Each structure stands twice: as C-alpha cells, then as structure tokens.
Amino acid sequence: MNVLVYLIPVSLGLGLLGLVAFFWTVKSNQYDDPEGHANRILSDRFDDEPDE
C-alpha cells in the first residue's frame, strides 16, 4: 500500500496538468473561432500570429 504515497500525487499531478492546459486554451482565445481554426489548416499559408 506504500505505493499510494507516490501514485496519488502522480495522478493528481497529471489531472492538474490537464486543468492548467485547459485554462491556457481559454486564456489564449482558442475557443473564439473553432470553425476558422478547423479550416485554416487546409490553407498552405503559415498562421504566425493566431492572436488578435
């Protein structure tokens, strides 16, 4: 059972990583134009400045 001492923090840490990633996507406006992003990958122009 001692393994729990490592495993619980590891599982929490992974979950937390996901949470932080989600906050980052919200902060960087990645949900503002989902349709546009889906279509932009079809264009061969590089999208250097996704923020605006």
Next chain:
Amino acid sequence: MSDTSLAVCPACVAMPKGETALGVARSDSLRRVELSLPTIHCAACISGVESGLGNLEEVKGARVNLTQKRVAITVEDIPGIEHRLIELLTNWGYPARELDSAVLEKTRNDQHGRDLLARLAVAGFAAMNVMLLSVSVWSGATDATRDLMHWVSAAIALPTVAFAGMPFFKNAWSALRVGRLNMDVPISLALILASGVSLLETMEGGEHAYFDAALSLTFFLLIGRYLDYRTRIAARSAAVELAALEVHRATRVLPDGSHETVPMDAVREGDLIAVAAGSRVPVDGTVVDGRSELDPSMLTGETMPEAVGEGAHVIAGMMNLTGPLVIRAEGIGEETLLTQITRLVEAAEVSKNKYTSLAEKAAKIYAPLVHILAAAAFLFWGFWSSDWRLAINIAAAVLIITCPCALGLAVPAVLTAASGRLFRNGVLLKEGVALERLAEVDTIVFDKTGTLTTGHPRLTNADQVDPDDLAIAKALAMGSAHPLSKAIVAASAGIGVATITDHSEEPGMGSRAMWNGQDVKLGRAAWVGTDDTPTQTTAWLKIGDRVIALTFEDDLRPEAAAAIRSLHGAGYQLQLLSGDAEAPVRHAADALDIPVWHAAKTPAEKVAILDALKADGHKVLMVGDGLNDAAALASAHVSMSPSTAVDASRTSADLILVSNDLREVADSLRLAKASKRRILENFSIAATYNLIAVPIALLGFATPLMAALAMSGSSIMVSLNAMRLGRQK
C-alpha cells in the same frame, strides 16, 4: 461547412489580385474596423479575404473569424475607408456590411462566462479525482487506507467547494437576506452540510464521506448554469450583431458647405443635416432645402408616401424617397414621436405581470419541502437513537439525495436544445422564459405593413391600363429610385418602352417629358392637375389632357398565406392590427382570410386593444415590425419581430425572425409547446427519482455510492431527454 456550399462558392477559387492601394489619402493613426461577411464559409474564403486585404498598403492586418462570419481589419484612420473596403470585398464576391465596433465591444469582454467556465473546470477536475479515490473506498479499502483516501479527498474537496460553489452561495445569501427562498438555498445548504459532516466523519475515522457527492453536485449544477448562461449570451450577441448592422450616423452640413459624417449623438439642435435620397431621416427636424417624398411606413404603418417641401416637419425614421433634403435638427430631448413611443413601451413593460417561470414554480414547491424533510429526519433520528452524529449524517444524506441536480439541469438543457434548433431555423430567442410564454399563446395579432406585407408596392390595375399608356409610364419611371416607379417598371416587364424626350425628374412631385409633341407627366395628384382623392396609394399619369390613375398595393409576403393557413389549422385566433388606412387593411385581411381586423390605430390604441384581449383572458402573441408596434410588442404576452424591423421593435420583441420567413411563427409555436412538455417530463423524472431515493435516505440506508449513482443517473437521463428536442423533425 458542407460540400454543396463549397460547390456554389463563386469567389473561393479565384484569389483576388491587383489592388494594392485604395486610392485615398494616407494617414498615420490606425483604427480597427469590423465587417460582417455573411457568405464566407471555407478555407479558401479565409485566405482570399486575408491575403486580398493584406496586399493593400493601407491595411495593417486582417483576421477572419469564420464562426462569427466577420473580419477584423486594422487600417489607417482615413475617413470613408469602410466604404472603400466594403466595395472592394463585394467586388471580390464577399458581400460585406459594416458593424458598429462600439456596440460589439460590449459583448467582447465576456468576464462572467470565463469565470463560470473556470469554476466549472475546477469542479470537474476535483470531481473526477475524488471519484477515483472514492471508488477505492467503495471497493473495500479499510482503516488507515480509507482514512488516507478521505483526507486526500477532503484536501481537494474543501477548497474546490469553496471556490466552485461561490455562485450558489452568493445567490443563496442574497435571497436569504431579503427573507426569501430560492433554489440556491438548499443547494448551498447541501454543499456546506455535506462537506462539514464528511470532514467530521473523516476526523473520527468514520465510514461514510460525501466529498464526491458534494463535488459532482457542484459540477452538474455548474453545467446547468453554464448552459443557461451560454444560451443567453449567444442570443444577446446575435441581437447585438443585428443592432451593430445599423450604424447610426448623420451627415452634417458645415457652414462652408462641405459635408462631414458624424455619429448620431454628436448631432446638436440647430445643426443642418443632409439626407440623401434612399436613406432614413436621422433626427426630427424642419426641411430648410429641397423637396421630396417621405415613406412613413416604419413609423405609422401607413403606406402612402408623404410629400414634403421647405418648412415641412419631418420625423426621425422616415425613409427619404426621391430628392435630397437638408433639414435643421430640432426637438432633441423634447417631445418627439420616438420619446412618446419609448414612454409607451416603458409603461407597457411595467404593467406587464411578472411571469413566473416553470423553474421558479418548481423551486417554490421544492425548496421548503427539502428543508422540512431534512430537519424532520435530523430531529427524529436524534431523539429516537440519541446518536446525534448519526442524525446529522442522515440529514446530510437526505439533502444530498434530494438536491436539485436534475432540477437544475431540467430547464437549461431543454432551453439550450430548443434555442439551438430555433437558431438553425432562423429564429433568435432573446430570453429563455419567452419560450415558456410562447407555449401558452392562444391568440396571434399581426401588424400589416412590413410584417405580413413586403413593404414594397405592386401595381394593381396594370391590366386595366392601355399598354401604350403603360409604355409611356414605364419610360417616365425608368431610372427613378422611387418605390412606385420601380413597381411600374416591374409590372410592365413585357411591354416596350415609349420614346420620350426632355425627361426630367422633379423631386417630391414626379417626372415629366415630351412624347409625340405632347406633355406627359407621372406623379402626384396636385402636380398633374387632378383633385381626385383616392383611398389607396395612387400615382397619376397625364398624357396631354388625359389623366390615368395607377393604383398600388403593398404586396403580401409570398409565404404569408401559407403561414396564416397553418396557424388557422393549429386552432389559433388571428387578428390584424394596423396603423394603415381602412381600405388596404380590409383588403389584406380578406386576402389572408383573417376574420378580425383593426385599421388606422395609433400606438396607444394598439396597446389598448392588446390590453382588452388580455383582460378577456387571452394570451397574445404580437408579431410586428414598425416603430408604432414597439409598445404593442412590449405589452403582449410574448412578441416577435422580423429582423428588418426598426431598432425599438427589435428591442421590445422576445423573438426575432432572422430569416424573415413568417412560416417560422408556426414552427416556433410548435417547438415551444414541445419544449414545455419536455421540461415537465424532466421535472417528473427528477420527482420520480426523488420518490424512490428519499425514503431510503430517510430510513438511514443511503450510502455515498448510492448518492453518486442516483445523482449521475438522473442528470444524464434529464440531459438526454432534453437533447431529443434538438433532433426532432
């Protein structure tokens, strides 16, 4: 994006080339311009617009948002640049319309939505992790291992409940402070009690901890809140976009004779304002120069144009038809027609009974019942067993089990599904409860001008006029922007054009020319020299000494007859309520088979008629578009406006027909009834589940595992039931 739309996209293939400058004076300062591009839909459209605009020297940056179908352009601050950009985009095959950036700015900073989303994410994260820990407890962890799991759960759950539950605590507190109960009071109590009791149990090394239940409760309820909020914000931003399409500007004439374009609120009393033919009068005022005809239909519902000349009083909102006018702005902040109507709207909104939504009704029954049950369980078990720890545990279990998880999702899930489906059909729902009110409607009152009719006149007696005479009328009418002239040209499509010379147009009067050595005129009665007073819209054609009347009628919308028939078939009582004169109203009512009609009503009389219907116990749906309907729209039980309606009416209306298709009225009514049924079904699902679970909790047999299963089960059932609405044909 669909394949069929790809195939018909005319501009996607050809990349706009060539233009590198707009040919206007340059400027150093930058400005942000937003344009609506309703037709863009694919990857090629994005690169077409962005690279096309990027090639322009004046444009510093352009970014397309495909979801909202807009482009944001950073451009040098040059007067009139928007119009050049719109022209250019339209030439490339993307019809563009200007959006008012100031109006859009209000919805851009969506602080509340992000806040709610953050709480939802934290609650979701914590619920998953604690559930994971709880699973090991349920599967048989004991002693030190169980205590460890509980302690870790507590460390995650307590801060999360404090953070994520904040919206509920705040609402509950503001209700309690004024001595009222709302749905958030039992929610908050359950959250606090469950966390507190579980913490005590953990300290004592007890068996049952409800941390997972408290967290999943928070998570599910926040989903409901977030859906609710999203529905409202989606409708609001769509409504804002409609408002932003109307850019409120006026053209001011400066003392040196030059013109400048200024925003409406910069106009002061006494300013001279130029009104071009084909645009709306921006402010009330007096004509100081020019002659024209004004179309008052948006204001009063009357379809007969009004001739104005120097010294005439004009009212904001009228459409200038023929000649350019210069008016002196006056009556700003005084008794204008608009302020009178605004006052009527406000009065109607105040007198409107506050509608109790289904969710509020459910909360009213539910909240006291839960508290009484929990308190009774606590006292009974406390006195009967003298074990107060057991008693508080059971009371917490009762609160958790009965907690309105399913109730909290029941209404928002249905409204989200329903408003999504309405939106796809081209109907904008501004407020969720309007859908519930729509389901109760038994009487529908229509406005005529602009709602049942197109607002464009049609020549009615073309077959009684000699084709040769009509050919002269056509020749005189050609090239004119006047709606009656356009109607003449449209009605005489199969007829040749007579040869006329010396053609000249006299603003506000008509046009004249020479034909075969004779003087020919087309225009107003007084101008051609006849004193007939017609009952309907008429233009007069004078050939030599002969005078021929050309009568017009406001054309019914092509789908109006079918829409009215389906509403008749569904058993609704229909009425026509118009500000127009009696003859055209009677004619429209006959053509559409509407039994009850009222003509020549002022805005106040319209409200009075609706109030009388209300007093008879009818629930009225008002459909209207003009400024004269705004007050009636506000006083009706529920109201609809086409998106072509004036600002004031769109603001008053609960639903907006973005597609401008009257058949959506019947469809929306059907959907509203289905939604109400679905909400009631959801309530009974939640109630059934409570009927089974509550006795178990009261008897003290409830475990955290049961609470978790029951809560998730009922919430998922309610959401699935709601989602059926979105797909139903």
